[in-house]
Amino acid sequence: MFEKKMKLDALYEFYGKMLTDKQNEIMDLFCNMDYSLGEISELQGVSRQAIHDTIKRTEKVLDHYEVQLGLYARFQEKQEAFESILALLAQYEMTRDETCISQIKQIATDESEM
Amino acid sequence: MFEKKMKLDALYEFYGKMLTDKQNEIMDLFCNMDYSLGEISELQGVSRQAIHDTIKRTEKVLDHYEVQLGLYARFQEKQEAFESILALLAQYEMTRDETCISQIKQIATDESEM
Numbered sequence A, B: 001m002f003e004k005k006m007k008l009d010a011l012y013e014f015y016g017k018m019l020t021d022k023q024n025e026i027m028d029l030f031c032n033m034d035y036s037l038g039e040i041s042e043l044q045g046v047s048r049q050a051i052h053d054t055i056k057r058t059e060k061v062l063d064h065y066e067v068q069l070g071l072y073a074r075f076q077e078k079q080e081a082f083e084s085i086l087a088l089l090a091q092y093e094m095t096r097d098e099t100c101i102s103q104i105k106q107i108a109t110d111e112s113e114m
Helices: A002-018 A021-032 A037-044 A048-069 A071-095 A098-113 B002-018 B021-032 B037-044 B048-069 B071-095 B098-113
Strands: none
Touching (some): A002 A048, A021 A048, A048 A071, A071 B098, A098 B071, B002 B021, B048 B071
């Protein structure tokens, strides 16, 4: 559940600009401000169900962009490469094992060429 | 000129899936296959001017996506960070200056959090 919300937040950050103003308004409250469905429903003066439906529909739109473009997945891959570099640096600082340095070089070379 | 073509190639790689089949067909020949306008015009049996116009129009569509989403710019930033890491690694291997390691750590930390 938490992971699903995290992914929705990320997809909204990536593709939010493609949404309509109305979708954007509700997604901003839900994703950026972390308002509950009930709170958004009160703020917007519409039923909780209507808010739920809008979010579900918008989620599908955002998913569709990611299926088409796959840019979030590509971005995540980059983040993971930076995390691997950090882990290898920590290992190097403890062990002074030079293979850590060559592994970092390999990752940075591969990623800078993609 | 060369840089402009490089950017167009990159934007096409990023947002090509959002184009129509016809635009895609021509952009694939132009960007991926590196065909000239004249060659595409012969292949498609339409005038060179028509191909030129289609490419110009498609360029605007791709530019529009980038203005909206800015994902290519974000991606480029990541690539540049990997290039900086490579440069710092090379410097470290020559000088064994530990500040290179801390700089790499800083870059990787900043980038993995974004």
